[in-house]
Amino acid sequence: MRRLILMRHAKSSWADPGQRDHDRPLNKRGRKSAVLIGAWMKxxxxxxxxxxxxxxxxxxxxxxxxxxxxxxxxxxxxxxxYHAGPEAMLAVLRAAPDVGTVLMLGHQPGVSAFACRLLAEPPGDEGIVNYPTAATAVIGFDVDGWEAVGWKAGRLVDFVIPRALE
Structure with a gap:
């Protein structure tokens, strides 16, 4: 089984209104959330x-x-x-190296749309639809290689948001 760890970035800072969106760093809460998610993953x-x-x-x-x-x-x-939609994210996943577990870290609204289209069953967790910052889904696929992944082919293994880990 292949596993995709699909994550939205943690909370970013808006302290510098003139800063380009691409260059915004994490804020204090975001840095804490990233560590919490890492500990949960481990x-x-x-x-x-x-x-x-x-x-x-x-x-x-x-x-x-x-x-x-x-x-x-x-x-x-x-x-x-960067701000990819589901089709672009699927293309990236299909081109992934031949490994068992891939982490993909991106942005809204693409991450939630991608997750919902990958799942064979509609998500029972409203969090997947909203995908708050640092939300992380683990999606399993019964495929031989990433190039075989398609829509409605995944099974939700787990889903977590940082607030649940505090």
Whole structure:
């Protein structure tokens, strides 16, 4: 079984109104949330073999917070994940290396739309539809390779938001 860890970046800072969106860092709450999610991933054995991360600063800082409490995985920072929609995210996933677990870290509204389209069953958790900051879904696929993943092919293994871990 293949596993996708699908995550939205943690809470970002709006302290500098002139800052480009792509360059916004995490705020204090966001840094804490990234570490909480990393600890949850480690405790539950949801550790990626590879990470595909949007090139935005806030996604990179979210991944750094996770790695600070788990372990590093080969990471690719992808401009195409910055505000990507479901079709673009599926293309990135289908091109992923031949590993068991991929982490994809992106942005709303693409992350929730992608998750909902991947799941064979409608999500029972309203959080997946809203996908708050640092929300993380683990989705399983019974496929031989990532190139075979399609819509409605995934099974929700777990879903968590940082508030539930505090």
């Amino acid at each position: 405790a539950n054995g949801f550790l990626p073999d590879v990470a595909l991360v949007s090139s935005a600063r806030r996604t990179q800082e979210t991944w750094a917070g996770i790695v600070s409490v788990t372990r590093a995985a080969p990471t690719t920072y992808l401009p195409e994940l």
